[in-house]
Amino acid sequence: xxxxxxxxxxxxxxxxxxxxxxxxxxxxxxGISKDPRDRLFNGHGVPExxxxxxxxxAISAGNAREVEAYFINSLGAKGGGGGGDDTADFVYxxxxxPTTRE
Numbered sequence: 162x163x164x165x166x167x168x169x170x171x172x173x174x175x176x177x178x179x180x181x182x183x184x185x186x187x188x189x190x191x192g193i194s195k196d197p198r199d200r201l202f203n204g205h206g207v208p209e210x211x212x213x214x215x216x217x218x219a220i221s222a223g224n225a226r227e228v229e230a231y232f233i234n235s236l237g238a239k240g241g242g243g244g245g246d247d248t249a250d251f252v253y254x255x256x257x258x259p260t261t262r263e
Contacts, residue, residue, distance in 0.1 A: 170217045170228050174254050181213040181256045191232040191240045193225040197251040206262045207255045216253035228252045
């Protein structure tokens with residue numbers, strides 16, 4: 162799988178979010194994980210089909226944390242911040258909805 166720079170991940174999530182129907186960044190949840198599909202679909206209850214979600218693998222877990230912090234602290238996205246461990250090198254995002262769990 163391709164690993165992305167912080168700038169690429171931020172641009173991809175922003176571009177994808179613009180098509181999500183979210184009105185503000187607080188309607189979006191951003192997190193990090195080693196297994197983003199498990200976190201999205203099992204942990205957060207995000208529907209796999211016909212729903213807005215995205216994930217990208219960062220260059221390192223440290224880079225993933227930086228991207229997560231940017232969305233939460235600078236843009237106001239929802240997120241746990243500080244989750245995951247030193248193997249959590251994926252950044253994921255989804256639109257918060259009635260069936261999702263933050």
